[in-house]
Amino acid sequence: MASSKPSIPKGTRDFGPEQMVRRNFIFDTIREVFSRYGYQPIETPAMENLSTLLGKYGEEGDKLLFKILNSGDFIDKADSSVFKLGNSNAASLAICEKGLRYDLTVPFARFVVQYQNDIQFPFKRYQIQPVWRADRPQKGRYREFYQCDVDVIGSNSLLNEYELVLIINEVFERLKIHTVLKLNNRKILSGIAEVIGESDKLIDITVAIDKIDKIGIEAVNSELRERGVAEQAVQKLQPIISMTGTNAEKLIVIKDVLKSSEIGMKGVAELEELFGYIESVGGLSTKVEFDLSLARGLNYYTGAIFEVKAVDVQIGSICGGGRYDDLAGIFGLKNLSGVGVSFGADRIYDVMLQQELFPESLAASTKVMFVNFGEKEAVYCLKALNRLRAAGMSAELYPDSSKMKKQLDYCNKRNIHFAVIAGENEINANQLAVKNMVTGQQELISYDNLTEFIQHNI
RNA sequence: GUGGAUGUAGCUCAGUUGGUUAGAGCACCAGAUUGUGGAUCUGGGGGCCGUGGGUUCAAGUCCCAUCUUCCACCCCA
Numbered sequence: 364m365a366s367s368k369p370s371i372p373k374g375t376r377d378f379g380p381e382q383m384v385r386r387n388f389i390f391d392t393i394r395e396v397f398s399r400y401g402y403q404p405i406e407t408p409a410m411e412n413l414s415t416l417l418g419k420y421g422e423e424g425d426k427l428l429f430k431i432l433n434s435g436d437f438i439d440k441a442d443s444s445v446f447k448l449g450n451s452n453a454a455s456l457a458i459c460e461k462g463l464r465y466d467l468t469v470p471f472a473r474f475v476v477q478y479q480n481d482i483q484f485p486f487k488r489y490q491i492q493p494v495w496r497a498d499r500p501q502k503g504r505y506r507e508f509y510q511c512d513v514d515v516i517g518s519n520s521l522l523n524e525y526e527l528v529l530i531i532n533e534v535f536e537r538l539k540i541h542t543v544l545k546l547n548n549r550k551i552l553s554g555i556a557e558v559i560g561e562s563d564k565l566i567d568i569t570v571a572i573d574k575i576d577k578i579g580i581e582a583v584n585s586e587l588r589e590r591g592v593a594e595q596a597v598q599k600l601q602p603i604i605s606m607t608g609t610n611a612e613k614l615i616v617i618k619d620v621l622k623s624s625e626i627g628m629k630g631v632a633e634l635e636e637l638f639g640y641i642e643s644v645g646g647l648s649t650k651v652e653f654d655l656s657l658a659r660g661l662n663y664y665t666g667a668i669f670e671v672k673a674v675d676v677q678i679g680s681i682c683g684g685g686r687y688d689d690l691a692g693i694f695g696l697k698n699l700s701g702v703g704v705s706f707g708a709d710r711i712y713d714v715m716l717q718q719e720l721f722p723e724s725l726a727a728s729t730k731v732m733f734v735n736f737g738e739k740e741a742v743y744c745l746k747a748l749n750r751l752r753a754a755g756m757s758a759e760l761y762p763d764s765s766k767m768k769k770q771l772d773y774c775n776k777r778n779i780h781f782a783v784i785a786g787e788n789e790i791n792a793n794q795l796a797v798k799n800m801v802t803g804q805q806e807l808i809s810y811d812n813l814t815e816f817i818q819h820n821i
Numbered sequence: 822g823u824g825g826a827u828g829u830a831g832c833u834c835a836g837u838u839g840g841u842u843a844g845a846g847c848a849c850c851a852g853a854u855u856g857u858g859g860a861u862c863u864g865g866g867g868g869c870c871g872u873g874g875g876u877u878c879a880a881g882u883c884c885c886a887u888c889u890u891c892c893a894c895c896c897c898a
Contacts, residue, residue, distance in 0.1 A: 373889070423896055426822075466898090494898085499822080501892075510898065570896095659897085679897065707898030736856080771858035786856060800858070 374506025384725045389708050393511045396533050397489040402513050405488050407470040410461045419469045427496045430459035463495035467512040475516055476694040484517030503678040503710050514703025523702050524667045525640040531671055532649045539720045541674040545654040548634045549664045554627015559596040569658030572604050610653040663687040669704050673714045681710045731758040731781045734770045743790050747813045754814045774800050
């Protein structure tokens with residue numbers, strides 16, 4: 364044994380057959396809903412040029428990017444002076460020009476700019492692919508995980524936001540996950556910062572009040588002070604962040620607070636319009652909540668902000684997104700507004716596993732297995748086997764003529780419903796013995812009746 | 822990136838104040854049963870005790886480092 368124990372990198376996972384069936388159930392469900400609303404699939408490479416990725420996720424985000432070492436004699440080609448500065452970040456840029464994608468939104472923006480002349484706007488696309496973050500792993504936090512993004516770019520209409528609400532509702536309804544959809548608007552947050560006289564502290568304010576559920580109002584206040592927000596402004600913020608009531612009641616309060624802020628009032632109007640669609644059409648099973656403390660960290664959101672939490676499971680958000688007015692602007696295409704959300708498939712999986720929400724029927728794939736007695740007997744089974752497959756039933760023949768005990772055991776382990784047994788007696792009578800592995804009952808039927816028999820007894 | 826816990830068979834875990842050859846259950850393989858599975862019984866294979874160093878006559882056990890996983894921050898799906 365020369366080699367050490369095999370392992371995979373920190374924060375990554377292998378997926379066995381049972382897990383894959385369940386993961387595919389999630390992906391298929393999400394894909395089907397996306398497609399139903401008219402979104403089209405795209406894919407982009409796992410790696411992007413670092414210039415595409417850097418600076419899009421803030422300083423923290425840049426640190427979490429996986430960088431890919433250049434090929435060849437990259438040391439010779441690099442400017443060696445950067446290595447002596449002791450700045451690993453600068454050094455890494457001298458020897459890396461590619462990185463693994465951090466999310467699907469930025470590559471999408473790049474895609475849109477690059478193919479702008481071939482794309483029909485408004486462009487509705489979905490994308491289901493893994494992303495990588497050099498984060499420290501925790502429960503529900505992986506270094507490689509799948510995002511399922513839906514975005515529409517090239518339309519300012521709030522009908523798009525409403526459509527995303529419908530999609531979120533339908534996905535979680537189908538997956539039977541009990542969720543709350545939290546809504547906010549970046550313009551309202553800007554308005555608040557403006558009204559309390561701390562416009563330049565917008566990010567600090569939002570980051571702090573985002574934690575209110577977790578650490579409480581007092582801790583939020585002290586964090587605000589630490590971040591340099593004036594005491595007077597902190598006091599002004601109190602009635603806003605501690606407000607309660609229905610969505611409509613909260614909107615009335617916030618409208619009054621923000622009446623002197625143009626941008627704030629714009630945000631209120633947007634949110635009112637969105638809630639207007641939601642309430643007048645109705646029919647949602649997901650609870651929708653106006654939550655002022657919802658302030659996603661991403662720098663590029665400019666309008667609506669979405670976040671979905673599972674009600675019964677303590678895990679981070681399982682879906683999130685928002686509107687970004689100028690994302691493509693970074694890549695040189697101006698005046699293109701987009702809005703989208705991203706479903707976190709891995710966390711959805713964790714929630715469904717914990718709540719036992721996966722359908723039983725996902726377990727088995729093969730329905731019928733033919734026991735192998737030997738070459739002659741196996742050949743006798745082949746035609747019946749093909750007939751089953753042609754009729755759309757997954758069936759297989761055990762490849763080796765092992766002991767029947769072993770073969771039937773294999774059926775059990777794989778949850779195969781029927782075992783077909785054909786030895787000398789059956790061959791002579793042109794029959795097949797079909798054993799139901801659940802009930803244990805066994806029946807002799809004529810060779811040509813197998814497909815029909817299975818169809819009727821499954 | 823900061824702080825804390827963790828690691829013994831494929832899995833879940835025992836393992837005394839440091840003291841012979843490190844155990845159990847489950848799983849796996851074989852047999853009881855040459856054409857009938859799940860149950861039972863019998864037997865069997867499996868371990869660099871995460872890795873590297875140190876203390877000691879003696880280390881799974883104590884010390885240091887490192888990695889993994891988990892937890893809390895930061896941030897996020």
